[in-house]
Amino acid sequence: MEPTGVDVAALDHPFREGLLAGRVAIVTGGGTGLGKAIASLYARLGARVVLASRSMDHLLPAAEEIRAAGGVASVVSVDVRKVEDVDRMIAHTLETFGKMDILVNNAAANFLVQAENLSPRGWNALVDIVLNGSYYASRAFGRALIERKQPGQILNIVSTYPWTGCPGAVHHASAKAGVMALTMTLAVEWARYGIRVNAIAPGPFETPGPMEKFNFTVGDEVYERVRQDVPLKRFGQPRELAWLAAYLVSDYAAFINGETVVIDGGTWLSKGYFPYFTPGVL
Ligand code: NAP
Numbered sequence: 001m002e003p004t005g006v007d008v009a010a011l012d013h014p015f016r017e018g019l020l021a022g023r024v025a026i027v028t029g030g031g032t033g034l035g036k037a038i039a040s041l042y043a044r045l046g047a048r049v050v051l052a053s054r055s056m057d058h059l060l061p062a063a064e065e066i067r068a069a070g071g072v073a074s075v076v077s078v079d080v081r082k083v084e085d086v087d088r089m090i091a092h093t094l095e096t097f098g099k100m101d102i103l104v105n106n107a108a109a110n111f112l113v114q115a116e117n118l119s120p121r122g123w124n125a126l127v128d129i130v131l132n133g134s135y136y137a138s139r140a141f142g143r144a145l146i147e148r149k150q151p152g153q154i155l156n157i158v159s160t161y162p163w164t165g166c167p168g169a170v171h172h173a174s175a176k177a178g179v180m181a182l183t184m185t186l187a188v189e190w191a192r193y194g195i196r197v198n199a200i201a202p203g204p205f206e207t208p209g210p211m212e213k214f215n216f217t218v219g220d221e222v223y224e225r226v227r228q229d230v231p232l233k234r235f236g237q238p239r240e241l242a243w244l245a246a247y248l249v250s251d252y253a254a255f256i257n258g259e260t261v262v263i264d265g266g267t268w269l270s271k272g273y274f275p276y277f278t279p280g281v282l
Helices: 033-046 056-068 085-095 120-148 170-189 208-211 221-229 238-247
Strands: 024-029 048-053 071-076 102-105 150-158 193-203 262-263
Touching: 024 033, 024 120, 024 221, 033 048, 033 056, 033 071, 033 102, 033 208, 033 238, 048 056, 048 085, 056 071, 071 085, 085 120, 102 120, 102 238, 120 150, 120 170, 120 193, 150 170, 150 238, 170 193, 193 238, 208 221
Parallel strands: 024 048, 024 102, 048 071, 102 150, 150 193, 193 262
Antiparallel strands: none
């Protein structure tokens, strides 16, 4: 258990039933990890959800899980790097549910490489998925809402790297910094249309995708090193991020716009110099 003494796994969500009733939410990368946790909670709170990414291998089971829990879910195969795919995702949502209210730009990828060894192709692939994909989806979603004179919310999942940098992933950090700038810019430009745009910057969360990709498991040496670096001495649970994601698109956050909310147990603030001179502080 962490220093706060909270058993997060034992907690249910804190929201009233039907918080998102009547809403339609698109979640890119909604078949795995954090995207799946967000989509599942949105559906539990009454939203109809569209899960969008490339592979039906996880989209279909994720949608089935949501339906089995009483929710409404649809899937669409989309590569967010392709404008025509993204336009098809929007068309699919409007055809299936007749409207849309929420877009979560969560799809991303990452791989580790020293900047001097990163090829332009690798750089472009990351920027294409993370930054261009978020822009294409936001643009298509925003244009449709503006045309329909309908308000809505965009939520971008970024990271804390725009503030800290990320040695070993310059492409990923740079693309996420772009998404943070996109968040602030669209928040101001589209406020007049009633479209709020916010972001969440997660610290280390226990999700299978990155753990598999970076080859670490719960309790092993890498896991423990990351965990020790978190002031609260644990990884985040996807449900905790989903709680924040539900709040930020809800009416209760109606005055929050252009904000990036960090959820990382204090990790990115813990790099000060002086604690190393104070025995017992770290
Ligand atoms: P994940 O499970 O690997 O999720 C990534 C998702 O993106 C997958 O569902 C993948 O589905 C989708 N995706 C990748 N390329 C795509 C493309 N070209 N078009 C459409 N979809 C694509 O990882 P996660 O941990 O849940 O991460 C979710 C978000 O949180 C990401 O934005 C990540 O950067 C951010 N984040 C996570 C952590 C963490 O510790 N987990 C920390 C900081 C930030 P397909 O393969 O089907 O396309």
